[in-house]
Amino acid sequence: MIIDAHAHVTAPDSLYVWKAGLVSHRGAHGRGSAKVSDDEMLAVLNAPTFGTRSHIEQLREIGTDLQLISPRPYQMMHSERPAKIVHWFTEETNDMIAQQARLMPQTFRGIGGLPQAWGEPLTRCLPELERCVKELGMVGMLLNSDPSEGLATNEVPDLGSEYWYPLYEKLVELDVAAYLHSAGCRSERHNYSLHFINEETIAVMALARSRVFQDFPKLKIVVSHGGGAVPYQFGRFQAPSLRPGRASEPFLDSLRRLYYDTVLYSEEALRLLIKTVGADRCIFGAERPGVGTVKDPQTGRWLDDTRPVIESFEWLTEAEKRQIFEGNARKVFRLDEPAASR
Numbered sequence: 001m002i003i004d005a006h007a008h009v010t011a012p013d014s015l016y017v018w019k020a021g022l023v024s025h026r027g028a029h030g031r032g033s034a035k036v037s038d039d040e041m042l043a044v045l046n047a048p049t050f051g052t053r054s055h056i057e058q059l060r061e062i063g064t065d066l067q068l069i070s071p072r073p074y075q076m077m078h079s080e081r082p083a084k085i086v087h088w089f090t091e092e093t094n095d096m097i098a099q100q101a102r103l104m105p106q107t108f109r110g111i112g113g114l115p116q117a118w119g120e121p122l123t124r125c126l127p128e129l130e131r132c133v134k135e136l137g138m139v140g141m142l143l144n145s146d147p148s149e150g151l152a153t154n155e156v157p158d159l160g161s162e163y164w165y166p167l168y169e170k171l172v173e174l175d176v177a178a179y180l181h182s183a184g185c186r187s188e189r190h191n192y193s194l195h196f197i198n199e200e201t202i203a204v205m206a207l208a209r210s211r212v213f214q215d216f217p218k219l220k221i222v223v224s225h226g227g228g229a230v231p232y233q234f235g236r237f238q239a240p241s242l243r244p245g246r247a248s249e250p251f252l253d254s255l256r257r258l259y260y261d262t263v264l265y266s267e268e269a270l271r272l273l274i275k276t277v278g279a280d281r282c283i284f285g286a287e288r289p290g291v292g293t294v295k296d297p298q299t300g301r302w303l304d305d306t307r308p309v310i311e312s313f314e315w316l317t318e319a320e321k322r323q324i325f326e327g328n329a330r331k332v333f334r335l336d337e338p339a340a341s342r
Contacts, residue, residue, distance in 0.1 A: 002307060003329040006179075006224060006261045006285025007067040009097050010055040012036050012044045016075070018092070022085045023077070031088050034096075041099055050289035058289050059107065062305045068333065069097055070111035070142050074192045076183040078147040083117035083124070090115035091128060098136035109335065111140040111179055114167075116147040123166050133174050139333040140222070141171070143178040145203045150187030150195055159203045160210025168216045177220035177259075177332050193291070200228030205237070208254035220332050222259040222283055226273045230255065234276050252276075259332055261285035262310065262324065265292045265303040270310060279320035283328045284310070 018034035036044070046054045059067065071093045080086055090113045097110040112132030114125040132138040146156050157163035159180075171178055180203055185195035204227050213219060230237075234252070241251035255277055263285040264270050274282050284307070286292070292304030301308075310316070310324060330336055 001065045001326045002063055003284060003326050003335070004059075004064045004067045004286045004288065005222070005283045005329045005333070006263045006287050007069045008072045008287065008290060009069045009093065009100065010045060010049050010289065011072075011093065011096055012040065015092065015096060019075070019077075019089050022089060023080060027082060027085050027088070034092050036096075038099070038103055041096070042103060045100065045104070050293045052289070052293065055289055056104075056107070058293070062286070062288065062302065062307065064286065064288070066107065066109065066335075068109050068111050068139060068329070069100065070140075070179065070181070071097070071113040073142065073144070073181050073183045073196070074185075076113055076142075076144070077149075078116045078144055078183050079118045079149040079151055079186060081119075083115075083120050086117040087115040087124075087128070091131075094128070094132055094136060094138070098132075098138070101137065109333070110136060110138040111142060112136065112138040113142050114144070116144050116183075118147040118149070118152070122163065126166065126170050129167075129170055129176075130174070133176050138176070139335060140177040140179045143167070143180050143221070144183045145180065145199045146182050146195070149183060150185040150190075153187075158206035160206040160212055164212075165215070168212065168219050171220075172216050172218050175218070175334065177222055179222045179224065181224040197225060197228045200225055201230055202228075204228060204230045204255070204258065207258065208237075208251060213254075213257045220259070222261060222332060224261055224263060224285075226262065226264045226269060227255075227258070227260045227277070231260075231269075231273045231276045256281050259283050259328065262306060263287045263292075265306065267309050270306065271313065274310075274313070274316070274324070279316060279323050280328065282324045283332065284325045 015034045045056050049055055094112045101108045101110045115128050116125050145159050148156055182196050182199035185192040200223055238251040240246050259281050260277055261283050286304045288304040294303055296303055
């Protein structure tokens with residue numbers, strides 16, 4: 001079975017039209033709703049998207065059996081004001097994800113968004129976390145390490161800080177995984193795609209150097225896009241960690257407390273990630289349809305069709321490939337358990 005753990009919702013246009021209204025009137029006209037009927041939602045999932053076939057057809061084309069879908073991160077507007085519109089939009093998006101998972105339970109499971117409104121106490125997002133898990137049956141939650149979206153990066157505590165402990169406590173209590181993925185970026189120095197990679201890199205380093213996994217040994221965190229730049233720079237941080245008295249454990253051991261998805265669109269990057277952190281810490285992700293849904297002009301293959309690339313690695317055993325494609329996701333997201341028992 002092929003499980004794509006990193007995928008995002010294909011939502012109806014009405015969600016983003018409704019969002020535009022929220023941003024325009026800043027909540028002065030009330031919340032309203034972007035809800036669509038089940039028939040309308042199924043039509044959206046079966047309509048062409050990302051310049052090619054429908055979401056459902058794209059999954060069938062490359063052989064994906066199950067997708068874990070979450071909000072489109074760059075749409076999550078965590079830095080907007082007032083905070084209530086961040087909450088409203090996140091809740092509406094989570095409802096649509098849950099609707100799709102209900103309509104197509106053999107194809108989709110939900111990963112919820114946290115309404116991390118910048119400037120609010122972190123605890124304000126915990127009720128939505130509980131709702132997503134207990135009422136909507138979500139199997140994970142997106143975690144944005146920079147809710148300021150690049151506006152006040154120096155003011156955001158890193159993920160090793162006790163600022164995040166209330167969230168970690170709730171994640172452990174509910175036994176649900178955090179999926180590390182930053183949201184939008186309002187900096188003029190770089191775009192949101194680069195912001196994703198920067199934040200993932202910073203987050204991995206902060207967690208690796210912290211007491212988080214000593215204080216929360218059962219905490220599960222999956223890092224998007226192969227851990228940002230860390231696998232490429234692994235040696236730089238491993239070397240100091242091996243010197244006497246410099247670290248409590250080798251840097252590699254710290255890295256292996258996290259999980260990493262395979263949303264990397266080149267053979268070289270995929271090979272490096274798996275060889276660095278190990279097959280038992282890699283979770284297959286393709287994010288299709290998404291940024292990689294384009295054909296390589298040299299090969300004629302979709303860049304986000306990375307399953308054949310991993311299958312071609314002769315140095316991986318069949319058991320290791322099964323871990324990457326299915327086993328690790330089943331364990332981390334508890335996919336074999338009914339929603340009522342999670």
